[in-house]
Amino acid sequence: MTIALETQNLEKQFGGLRVTRDLSLKVEQGARHALIGPNGAGKTTVINQLTGVLKPNSGRILLEGQDITDLPVHKRVLRGLSRTFQINQLYPDLTPLETIGLAVSERLGHGGDWWRRMGTRNDVNGEIADLLSRFHLLDVMNEATVTLPYGKQRLLEIAVAIAAKPRVLLLDEPAAGVPESERHDILAVVGSLPRDVTVLLIEHDMDLVFSFADRISVLVSGALLTEGPPEEVARDPQVKAVYLGEEAVDV
Amino acid sequence: MSTASDVGYHAQRQARWHYGEIAFWLIVLACGFAFPSRYLIMTDILRLALFAMSLDLILGYAGIVSLGHAAFFGVGAYAAGLLALHGIVKEPVLALIVAGLAAMVLGFATSFLVIRGVDLTRLMVTLGIALLLEALAERFSNITGGTDGLQGIEMQPIFGEIPFDMFGKTGFFYSLAVLFLLFLLARRVVHSPFGLSLRAIKNNPLRAAAIGIPVNRRLIAIYTLAAFYAGIAGALFTQTTAIASLDVFAMERSADLMLVLVIGGTGYLYGGLIGAVIFRMLQELFSTITPQYWQFWIGLVLVVIVLVGRQRLHRWVLYVPNLIIRQIAGRKAIVAVPESDS
Numbered sequence: 001m002t003i004a005l006e007t008q009n010l011e012k013q014f015g016g017l018r019v020t021r022d023l024s025l026k027v028e029q030g031a032r033h034a035l036i037g038p039n040g041a042g043k044t045t046v047i048n049q050l051t052g053v054l055k056p057n058s059g060r061i062l063l064e065g066q067d068i069t070d071l072p073v074h075k076r077v078l079r080g081l082s083r084t085f086q087i088n089q090l091y092p093d094l095t096p097l098e099t100i101g102l103a104v105s106e107r108l109g110h111g112g113d114w115w116r117r118m119g120t121r122n123d124v125n126g127e128i129a130d131l132l133s134r135f136h137l138l139d140v141m142n143e144a145t146v147t148l149p150y151g152k153q154r155l156l157e158i159a160v161a162i163a164a165k166p167r168v169l170l171l172d173e174p175a176a177g178v179p180e181s182e183r184h185d186i187l188a189v190v191g192s193l194p195r196d197v198t199v200l201l202i203e204h205d206m207d208l209v210f211s212f213a214d215r216i217s218v219l220v221s222g223a224l225l226t227e228g229p230p231e232e233v234a235r236d237p238q239v240k241a242v243y244l245g246e247e248a249v250d251v
Numbered sequence: 252m253s254t255a256s257d258v259g260y261h262a263q264r265q266a267r268w269h270y271g272e273i274a275f276w277l278i279v280l281a282c283g284f285a286f287p288s289r290y291l292i293m294t295d296i297l298r299l300a301l302f303a304m305s306l307d308l309i310l311g312y313a314g315i316v317s318l319g320h321a322a323f324f325g326v327g328a329y330a331a332g333l334l335a336l337h338g339i340v341k342e343p344v345l346a347l348i349v350a351g352l353a354a355m356v357l358g359f360a361t362s363f364l365v366i367r368g369v370d371l372t373r374l375m376v377t378l379g380i381a382l383l384l385e386a387l388a389e390r391f392s393n394i395t396g397g398t399d400g401l402q403g404i405e406m407q408p409i410f411g412e413i414p415f416d417m418f419g420k421t422g423f424f425y426s427l428a429v430l431f432l433l434f435l436l437a438r439r440v441v442h443s444p445f446g447l448s449l450r451a452i453k454n455n456p457l458r459a460a461a462i463g464i465p466v467n468r469r470l471i472a473i474y475t476l477a478a479f480y481a482g483i484a485g486a487l488f489t490q491t492t493a494i495a496s497l498d499v500f501a502m503e504r505s506a507d508l509m510l511v512l513v514i515g516g517t518g519y520l521y522g523g524l525i526g527a528v529i530f531r532m533l534q535e536l537f538s539t540i541t542p543q544y545w546q547f548w549i550g551l552v553l554v555v556i557v558l559v560g561r562q563r564l565h566r567w568v569l570y571v572p573n574l575i576i577r578q579i580a581g582r583k584a585i586v587a588v589p590e591s592d593s
Contacts, residue, residue, distance in 0.1 A: 051461065066494055077463035089461065091454035094447075097261055103462040105444040111464060114445035115470075119262025122255065128262070129254035138254070142261055164462055 004198040010059035021223040036165035037219035092146035103163035151182030266442035290419035294550025305480035311517030314453030325500035327485030332495035343427030350486035358478020367451030385500035422491035
């Protein structure tokens with residue numbers, strides 16, 4: 001099996017606090033891999049290092065065997081690594097049409113084009129139309145993002161990440177904050193991602209994790225506690241103690 | 252109708268010319284014929300409009316605040332003055348472009364300082380650069396004429412054909428032509444994928460980078476272009492007034508520009524143009540009423556604008572026209588001025 005995304009001895013400290021401890025993670029090509037862990041385990045910090053928002057203190061990050069540890073954020077995207085954010089990161093004043101159009105244009109290398117008008121390239125238009133309809137955004141494509149209901153914004157958040165045509169997609173709590181009535185759309189979209197896209201899912205919702213993932217890594221205090229197929233992880237007494245135990249207390 | 256062509260149609264929605272825009276430019280052109288005795292003030296407004304449009308490109312589209320935009324205006328002004336004074340480039344249009352390029356080079360060089368940091372840092376860095384240049388211009392008085400400025404500039408005819416006249420008619424139409432051409436270019440740029448990416452960066456730089464936009468490169472590009480525009484505005488100043496003095500670098504000039512954009516609004520290109528007209532007219536009005544305290548009234552107007560909000564003001568201003576039109580045509584007036592997004 002080829003490895004799509006890999007970290008080698010990743011280490012990140014904020015002052016004296018070690019938020020990522022010697023983390024070596026392998027995500028296989030085409031996997032549905034989930035990264036779980038209790039609050040404050042450092043999951044989002046890992047994502048931020050994978051995408052280049054944060055620089056690790058030491059260790060390496062490999063995307064399809066290539067070292068991307070020192071690449072800036074936008075270059076990793078062009079290499080096929082894209083993400084969604086736990087809290088929507090959208091453009092409040094832009095419409096879904098513009099938001100997706102921009103992502104598609106950038107991927108096709110038209111982003112720096114300062115002469116040709118938006119909307120005059122048929123290949124870009126076709127892709128935008130396709131994404132808008134796949135994500136149920138056609139009816140609101142001309143409305144400012146800030147005016148959209150939260151569920152629609154969440155769909156747009158995922159659509160933007162997909163528009164980059166990633167080979168590895170990082171989903172940071174895709175269903176977070178979405179009302180029950182709109183959850184189905186999000187889950188359907190996540191479930192229908194093509195199999196050749198490798199997905200690393202970060203999630204709190206255990207139902208979603210166990211229905212979606214074929215492999216689970218458990219992160220505790222920045223270090224890898226265990227890793228394996230869902231059934232194995234669910235049975236692991238350590239995981240029960242640290243993670244599921246905590247959940248049981250919550251309930 | 253296929254969805255793709257539908258998307259293309261909507262994507263170009265804002266890039267299409269609206270009737271209001273055509274009317275706007277026709278009115279500006281008509282002013283040139285209607286008020287032949289007012290060429291000087293009207294030329295002054297055109298220069299200010301071009302200068303404000305330059306700031307709008309970085310502030311309204313890319314979200315870069317600047318308190319030192321006069322740096323580029325000043326470089327353009329002195330460059331045009333020196334070129335004409337020493338007869339290096341005699342033809343005004345060519346000299347205008349060279350002066351703009353000089354400002355552009357400075358813009359490119361300083362953009363690396365400006366794109367770092369947040370708003371406050373940017374305000375201080377831009378202000379500092381303008382002050383620095385003002386001091387340099389004063390220090391090297393053998394080149395710049397120091398506090399006396401450049402004197403004895405004589406402008407050659409445009410294209411060797413059209414001489415500048417003492418009433419400023421040539422100056423007005425020359426400035427208008429330059430403003431219109433640069434407006435067309437800016438309009439093209441802001442409706443391109445590049446222009447859209449600037450708005451994305453202004454809205455959310457984190458997400459912009461996360462879809463593959465090279466944020467810094469884009470900011471450097473637009474800052475450099477805006478510097479070119481400001482340099483052209485400065486060069487127009489020298490060419491149409493035949494003077495260049497230290498006050499082209501003055502902080503008031505940069506600050507006035509912010510006021511112009513507060514009045515006119517940012518992010519739709521016309522803000523600088525409309526703001527320049529209103530700002531200069533208010534200045535004229537208040538200085539005739541109270542020559543000493545006109546700044547008080549300008550200040551008051553600004554506070555009211557910021558507190559009330561521009562969109563509400565537009566509604567109020569159009570209240571009476573709406574009433575009349577509704578009586579006649581049974582429908583609402585169309586707002587000729589596009590609403591800004593701020």
